[in-house]
Amino acid sequence: NNLNCEQETKSFDSVMVVNTLKKHQISYSVHEISTAELSHTIHPFLLLPTDSAPIVARRSGERYEHLTLSANQPQWQALAPESLTVTGHVITIDALPSAKSGAHAFAAHMSKRTKWYKPVFWLSLLSSLTGLAVPLFTMAVYDRVIGGQAPEVLPSLALGAILAVTILISSRLARASILSSTSNRFARDLSNITFRRLLSMPLIVLSRVGLTNHLARIRNAEKVRTLLSGPSGAGLIDLPFTSIALVTIALLSGWLVLVPLVMLLLFYLVMKAVKRYTQAATPTISSEYQNASNDLAKQLLQLKISGDTQGWNTKFSRLCKEHCRQNFLYSKRNGLTGAIAHAMSLTTALVTVFTGIFLVLNQNISPGALIACVMLIWRITGPAQLAFSSSQKITMMDSAIKQFDRFMEAGTEHNELRLDVPDTTQAPEVSFKHLTLRYSADVEPALSGISFDVASGEIVAIIGPNGCGKTSLLQTAIGILDAQAGYISVNGKNLKQYDPQSFRQWAGFNSAQPDLFPGSLADNLRIAKPDATDEELFQALDNAGASTLFASLNNDLNVDLFAQGQSILTDIEGSYICLARALLKNSTYLVLDEPIANQNPYARHAFINMLNRIRGKATVLFTTHDQTLIQQADKVVILDKGAVVYAGPLPDQAETSPSKATMQESNANG
Numbered sequence: 039n040n041l042n043c044e045q046e047t048k049s050f051d052s053v054m055v056v057n058t059l060k061k062h063q064i065s066y067s068v069h070e071i072s073t074a075e076l077s078h079t080i081h082p083f084l085l086l087p088t089d090s091a092p093i094v095a096r097r098s099g100e101r102y103e104h105l106t107l108s109a110n111q112p113q114w115q116a117l118a119p120e121s122l123t124v125t126g127h128v129i130t131i132d133a134l135p136s137a138k139s140g141a142h143a144f145a146a147h148m149s150k151r152t153k154w155y156k157p158v159f160w161l162s163l164l165s166s167l168t169g170l171a172v173p174l175f176t177m178a179v180y181d182r183v184i185g186g187q188a189p190e191v192l193p194s195l196a197l198g199a200i201l202a203v204t205i206l207i208s209s210r211l212a213r214a215s216i217l218s219s220t221s222n223r224f225a226r227d228l229s230n231i232t233f234r235r236l237l238s239m240p241l242i243v244l245s246r247v248g249l250t251n252h253l254a255r256i257r258n259a260e261k262v263r264t265l266l267s268g269p270s271g272a273g274l275i276d277l278p279f280t281s282i283a284l285v286t287i288a289l290l291s292g293w294l295v296l297v298p299l300v301m302l303l304l305f306y307l308v309m310k311a312v313k314r315y316t317q318a319a320t321p322t323i324s325s326e327y328q329n330a331s332n333d334l335a336k337q338l339l340q341l342k343i344s345g346d347t348q349g350w351n352t353k354f355s356r357l358c359k360e361h362c363r364q365n366f367l368y369s370k371r372n373g374l375t376g377a378i379a380h381a382m383s384l385t386t387a388l389v390t391v392f393t394g395i396f397l398v399l400n401q402n403i404s405p406g407a408l409i410a411c412v413m414l415i416w417r418i419t420g421p422a423q424l425a426f427s428s429s430q431k432i433t434m435m436d437s438a439i440k441q442f443d444r445f446m447e448a449g450t451e452h453n454e455l456r457l458d459v460p461d462t463t464q465a466p467e468v469s470f471k472h473l474t475l476r477y478s479a480d481v482e483p484a485l486s487g488i489s490f491d492v493a494s495g496e497i498v499a500i501i502g503p504n505g506c507g508k509t510s511l512l513q514t515a516i517g518i519l520d521a522q523a524g525y526i527s528v529n530g531k532n533l534k535q536y537d538p539q540s541f542r543q544w545a546g547f548n549s550a551q552p553d554l555f556p557g558s559l560a561d562n563l564r565i566a567k568p569d570a571t572d573e574e575l576f577q578a579l580d581n582a583g584a585s586t587l588f589a590s591l592n593n594d595l596n597v598d599l600f601a602q603g604q605s606i607l608t609d610i611e612g613s614y615i616c617l618a619r620a621l622l623k624n625s626t627y628l629v630l631d632e633p634i635a636n637q638n639p640y641a642r643h644a645f646i647n648m649l650n651r652i653r654g655k656a657t658v659l660f661t662t663h664d665q666t667l668i669q670q671a672d673k674v675v676i677l678d679k680g681a682v683v684y685a686g687p688l689p690d691q692a693e694t695s696p697s698k699a700t701m702q703e704s705n706a707n708g
């Protein structure tokens with residue numbers, strides 16, 4: 039609307055758009071253009087291609103449309119697929135300004151999907167109507183064929199019944215297939231959206247929330263699948279259609295319909311009470327039991343070494359016993375619920391039969407109508423029973439949806455306009471300006487007022503005792519941690535101006551904790567550079583001092599590092615591969631956390647050679663406790679309790695550096 043009404047916005051630029059969005063409190067994200075990102079949008083978005091004019095577009099199912107103004111009237115027209123493969127940025131709208139809008143993220147995402155509920159409605163209606171065939175057929179046989187002595191109508195009645203039953207079965211099958219594919223698609227979409235969101239959240243928020251919660255979030259999506267699929271899903275959908283059976287009973291037997299209605303009400307009240315009784319026995323020890331089992335499995339070696347496993351045995355047996363007791367009680371009460379529900383269904387049928395007999399004797403209804411009514415009763419109590427047994431699932435789903443909505447309200451790294459792309463060809467100058475970082479409000483800052491400069495092509499060793507903030511500083515230097523105060527400038531620009539994705543694609547980072555992913559050696563390396571050739575992988579492994587390790591893996595890049603689901607490498611071996619991954623990028627900005635932590639002389643030698651080769655061509659920040667590596671740096675920064683106590687050349691630099699100075703000079707000269 040603003041585009042259409044405000045003349046000035048016809049020549050908008052990205053900053054103006056973002057200011058407008060901020061003014062209207064519309065939360066937005068900025069990403070590089072990619073269909074993967076856009077396939078989850080629920081509101082229109084703005085494409086900002088690098089080489090052409092901006093486009094306002096939106097997603098409509100699997101297709102995309104763009105806004106055109108013809109005679110000042112906005113119109114949506116199909117967007118050429120090429121428009122989504124160009125380079126540039128896209129501003130997507132996360133949530134609309136109303137305070138409540140964020141709370142409906144789930145509904146908004148789902149409404150963008152195919153309209154599955156329309157065919158499900160029509161198929162359910164069809165199957166409910168054709169489901170009347172068998173009771174009505176029985177009634178006709180009883181009243182007309184047997185009672186009315188008219189056997190000639192039997193073939194046509196039978197044909198009609200067979201046709202109706204065939205339609206019933208086909209519509210049920212078609213509905214089951216739509217429901218299972220819809221529930222699968224829901225689960226898949228929600229998992230994808232959740233995973234993307236997790237990846238785009240700031241690291242500090244992620245580490246605060248913890249791994250278990252992230253896993254729980256992704257599993258939440260799975261819960262959606264269970265609601266719609268299976269017999270309980272069908273029961274829930276059939277519930278509103280039981281009214282068709284009720285109307286038929288009313289038409290066949292008049293006020294006899296009151297019997298199932300009253301029984302349904304009774305059914306509801308009894309089941310509500312029973313459910314409360316069952317829920318009171320919900321096991322509370324499950325997570326404690328699970329954690330203890332996990333701990334035990336992880337600590338087997340330590341337990342065996344310690345020799346004294348008695349304490350663990352006692353603890354585990356106690357947990358096991360309590361876990362079984364709670365589960366037994368819960369299953370017992372669940373069994374009771376099932377039995378009561380079944381008894382209530384039987385009672386409903388019996389009460390209907392007994393009441394109906396008087397109507398038959400008074401000749402108010404035919405015996406055939408009574409039989410049909412009793413058969414129809416099962417079509418009411420069945421779905422009611424299923425729906426009731428699913429009530430716990432519905433509560434679970436409801437909380438899963440609320441959790442999803444809250445999760446989608448959390449801010450991400452993309453909620454700011456970060457369009458700058460780093461110059462990947464030159465070694466950057468980096469300045470840390472009064473950087474302060476706290477992991478949470480109640481702990482001492484991990485970094486407090488850090489300031490120092492790194493010249494282009496300089497190699498800097500960051501040293502200090504454990505816990506002094508080295509890792510925190512490096513993670514801030516590549517923008518995965520956000521300082522609360524101060525900033526980092528890279529080539530004169532605040533790091534937060536750079537597109538986070540482009541920045542991290544450029545910077546080579548090695549974490550102190552080796553992190554290998556399931557897959558082959560090549561897969562693990564190509565995460566950093568998907569198009570790397572085998573030659574580049576060999577070179578990176580060599581530079582990281584991993585040649586001996588590689589030889590022990592039969593020089594095979596395709597060796598699976600996770601045979602039988604377990605990493606076949608130790609942490610130290612893994613750390614070589616992670617270092618190789620960082621070096622593979624051949625980046626002009628390397629940030630390496632304890633690159634050769636185990637001080638293996640061969641690896642150290644390879645690393646020093648590598649440093650000498652790139653000296654002057656890349657800016658390198660690394661942390662270490664290794665004296666020999668510290669000697670290689672052009673500058674050292676000593677940290678203590680999160681503050682810089684010294685930043686400058688090594689005190690004996692003058693004596694040790696001539697070779698480095700010569701190397702730097704010759705590298706700079708090409």
Ligand SMILES: Nc1ncnc2c1ncn2[C@@H]1O[C@H](COP(=O)(O)OP(=O)(O)OP(=O)(O)O)[C@@H](O)[C@H]1O
Pocket residue numbers: 245477478484502503504505506507508509510511550
């Ligand atoms: N995710 C986190 N949550 C809370 N506190 C953290 C987190 N990571 C680090 N810290 C704390 O911040 C401080 C600095 O930790 P950091 O890991 O940056 O130090 P370090 O010098 O790299 O230590 P080391 O040499 O042992 O790797 C420490 O007190 C640490 O306990």
